[in-house]
Amino acid sequence: MKKETEFAHIARPKPDKGTAVNPGITRASTLLFEQAQNLYRTDMRTYGRHGSAIHDAVESCFNALEGGEGTSLTPSGLSACTLAILSVAKAGDHILMTDSVYGPTRYFCQKFLAGMGVETEHYDPRIGANIKGLIRRNTSLIIMETPGSLTFEIQDIPAICGVARTYDIATMVDNTWSAGLTLNPLALGADMSIHSATKYISGHSDIMFGAVVSRTGNIADKVTRTRKYLGYATSPDDAYQVLRGFRTLNTRFRQQERSAQKLAEWLSTRNEVEQVLHPSVPDHPDHALWRRDFTGGACLFGVILKPRSQGQVIAFINRLRYFGIGYSYGGYESVVIHCDPQLDRRFGGKLPGPLIRFGCGLENVNDMIADVEQALGHVF
Ligand SMILES: Cc1ncc(COP(=O)(O)O)c(C=O)c1O
Structure with a gap:
């Protein structure tokens, strides 16, 4: 099935007697339970921050877009970038970041992560497999963006991911430019693909939204856990608009x-x-x-x-x-x-x-x- 067909049909309510075409929105912080013992279950949502059916639908769209095994939704594209980084980086690590990265992601690493004991080194976006020469014992993540922000260099994702795999280093690609329609970084070997859905996906310049799409279930679990620790949540109204954006x-x-x-x-x-x-x-x-x-x-x-x-x-x-x-x-x-x-x-x-x-x-x-x-x- 082509993506446009999938996005026209995904997460639609089953027709009954005059069912609305689109799913409804549930706004909630508190979720109520009939049984007290359910409050502490980990296999179901117990609080508004854990999302809603609309959030599930948007996650399915991102998974379909990229062929991902799991998606974490975030309140902006920048928070999707920082979530992906924080899912991997820990004190004492060394991160390799393309010199052509989106500016605020660069400053998050330079001005915030540095204070947490994570060192960021910039590399030439056209480095390709020569990135091998920059790998250190403590390198934990390679950050790519293609084309680069403002200067539009194309990166050799398969070459860089090939090196990263040899050293067991995680990789992420900011894929905002292509909307996931003309580039699939996960298929080229990247672990995480990042979107600012603020852009084409919501499509009308009235929503801030982001997503981290993961290649494997293991990576997706890591990102989901980190999102929970950080307390990132998105409003169901915004999620609805993003779902609507996927349709067109x-x-x-x-x-x-x-x-x-x-x-x-x-x-x-x-x-x-x-x-x-x-x-x-x-x-x-x-x-x-x-x-x-x-x-x-x-x-x-x-x-x-x-x-x-x-x-x-x-x-x-x-x-x-x-x-x-x-x-x-x-x-x-x-x-x-x-x-x-x-x-x-x-x-x-x-x-x-x-x-x-x-x-x-x-x-x-x-x-x-x-x-x-x-x-x-x-x-x-
Ligand atoms: C490549 C790229 N990544 C991330 C972002 C950040 O997205 P947001 O504005 O949704 O925080 C932008 C915004 O311009 C961008 O161009």
Whole structure:
């Protein structure tokens, strides 16, 4: 069964006499029992933090999306990243983290985990099997993200996971970019795949939500236990919206993927542009790796402009009409940011010009192109 078929049918109530198509929401903190002895059972939910039927449905969707053996839901994508890390790391450990990781995940390790006695070392996202040279006796986790946040490097997941397996080191991949539709890190050997469902999966820029999907039952148990210790819970209303997002995910994603591809191709023909950072563009340095491991693209890509002043870059962005100026992506609306103020890299050197990131929404792509064209023409 194709994923869009599965997401149209998963977790639907059995029709009876006029049954609603969608499952209901149960809001609860306290759960009541007829028998006192049930309060201490471990084989059933005893408190609201343990979830509800809607949470179970969303977990099934994530397991179906990635072919996972278990999913833990979290209140944001960042908390999904930190949950995966905390499920593995302990005082005295050494973690290897791609230099292209999402910024707040980087700062969680640098500024919080370091204080708990966990050392984080950044590596070149293009390191591949050479990661072997960085492994230490106490390395417990390798963190990947592909494409990298802002700079869009593609990582060699099978090569890195192959090395990790030899040394019994856990691996995780932030898979937010692909929504799980064009990349399956678990099938390529990763232990945990992370999603910010805030983006495409909820799809309307009104929900914060995340998930850690695990390759095996053992890993899933570890993550579930850690989630319980941390007390992460998600509201059933938000879970409902995420389930609703899954119903239409594939259709929305495919249109946004096509629009981004077309806009990226158009931008790569423009004189104002130094380089388009979308792995589907043939001159992207990791295009071959992307073709090998991905089945498609996504809505988000970067553009390095020819050298321009910060003022010109800001004037260009302010001139756009259909691209909202804001963080995140994957909603129905197009967004744009300038990236240089937040770029923090040890590898890869200085970029040849200012970096802008576009996230395509569901507007008509010709309107998007016309919008970018008028802003470029006005400012440059
Ligand atoms: C790759 C990636 N991972 C994680 C996150 C964090 O997700 P959230 O905003 O849901 O906390 C983001 C948000 O932009 C992201 O781009």
